[in-house]
Amino acid sequence: MPKTVLVTGASRGIGAACAEIFAENGYNVIINYNNSEEKAEALAKKTGGLAYKCDVSDPSAVGKMVEDIIEKYGKIDVLVNNAGISVTGVFDLVPDEDAKRLFDINVFGTLNCSKKVLPYMLKRKYGKIINISSMWGQTGASCEVHYSAAKAAVIGFTKALAKEVGASGINVNCVAPGMIMTDMTSCYTDEEINDIKEEIPLGRCGDPRDIAETVFFLASGGSSFITGQVIGVNGGMVI
Ligand code: NAP
Numbered sequence: 753m754p755k756t757v758l759v760t761g762a763s764r765g766i767g768a769a770c771a772e773i774f775a776e777n778g779y780n781v782i783i784n785y786n787n788s789e790e791k792a793e794a795l796a797k798k799t800g801g802l803a804y805k806c807d808v809s810d811p812s813a814v815g816k817m818v819e820d821i822i823e824k825y826g827k828i829d830v831l832v833n834n835a836g837i838s839v840t841g842v843f844d845l846v847p848d849e850d851a852k853r854l855f856d857i858n859v860f861g862t863l864n865c866s867k868k869v870l871p872y873m874l875k876r877k878y879g880k881i882i883n884i885s886s887m888w889g890q891t892g893a894s895c896e897v898h899y900s901a902a903k904a905a906v907i908g909f910t911k912a913l914a915k916e917v918g919a920s921g922i923n924v925n926c927v928a929p930g931m932i933m934t935d936m937t938s939c940y941t942d943e944e945i946n947d948i949k950e951e952i953p954l955g956r957c958g959d960p961r962d963i964a965e966t967v968f969f970l971a972s973g974g975s976s977f978i979t980g981q982v983i984g985v986n987g988g989m990v991i
Contacts (some may be wrong), residue, residue: 756780756825757971758818760808760865761835763788765934766884768795769960770832773968775799780825784808784817784835808835808861809853811868818868827876830971831869833862833906834884838936843897851898858902862909870917877921880971883910884963885928885982887990903928907982914980923979925970930986932958953988 757774761767763785772795775781781801785792792803802824806817821828836858839850862883873879888896889903910926917924931937931948937957940948949955966985969975984990 754778754780755829756782756821756827757830757832758782758784758821758828758865758869759832759834760784760861761786762832763792763795763803765936766929766932766960766963767832767834769964770834770967771795771799771801773961773964774830774971775801777968779830782817782821786835807857808833808865809856811860811864814861814864815868818865818872822872828869828872829878830880830882831865832882832884832967832971833865835861836884836936838896838899840896840899842895846898854898855902855905858899859905859909862906866909866913870922873922874917874920879917879922881913881922881924882967882970883924883926884967885910885926887928887930887984887986890928890982890984891990910982911980918979923970923975925975925978925980926982927963927966927970928982928984928986928990929963930958930984930989932960932963934960951989952986953991956987958985958987 757779759767759770762771762783771781771783783792783801783803786807796803806813839854883906885906886903888900889907892900914924
């Protein structure tokens, strides 16, 4: 019986690359999205997956999504909490509503999806939860204070939940990407990208596939003794 993965924020960027790699490996793939319906449907067509619109910051919508997936596929083997937004700006000038939306999606989105999926994983004593943080959650970034704090929360959540559910056969890990070329980083000029590359020992920015490969590893049998860890995939920018 094929395994089932729910990837949040899979219409674009890192989430889309995750959906692709799981589909290539025979998984039933649920491509969660919020706004980018056309992209999500196109990816569903390409991968044979299911596009599912749901704002991960809305707990009741997440509950309905998870129930629908269980009804259709019977189980969720892997949850990839990837959906996220970024907010940049000098700390005290960031509007409260932007800061709240950032935490609602990046932190509570991760908590909401994990909370609704966990009972089904606990019942089977099997599951892999993989959270997408950021190198800025590890080190902090100037002018991305709220984003850094939210991504640090995702790391704390990963470690604590790993301790709580390890005995129930569930692995909880975190990937902390570095500079990855997606819509989220499209605001940088070529000159800025070149400056950033100079700070990266491996001499390049990352591709969404770089993250997807690590996520897939963390979902595979080869990582069965890994839990509560934060894997930096950043070309050496943070060591
Ligand atoms: P992206 O290209 O901007 O894509 C973001 C994805 O999140 C989209 O699929 C978007 O879906 C989805 N999303 C946003 N709000 C949502 C919501 N409320 N409910 C459901 N889905 C939602 O970003 P990315 O670069 O791939 O980033 C993916 C993750 O990696 C994020 O958590 C980000 O913080 C993290 N990350 C990225 C980088 C980087 O350099 N790119 C570095 C470190 C960490 P819709 O378009 O359908 O709304």
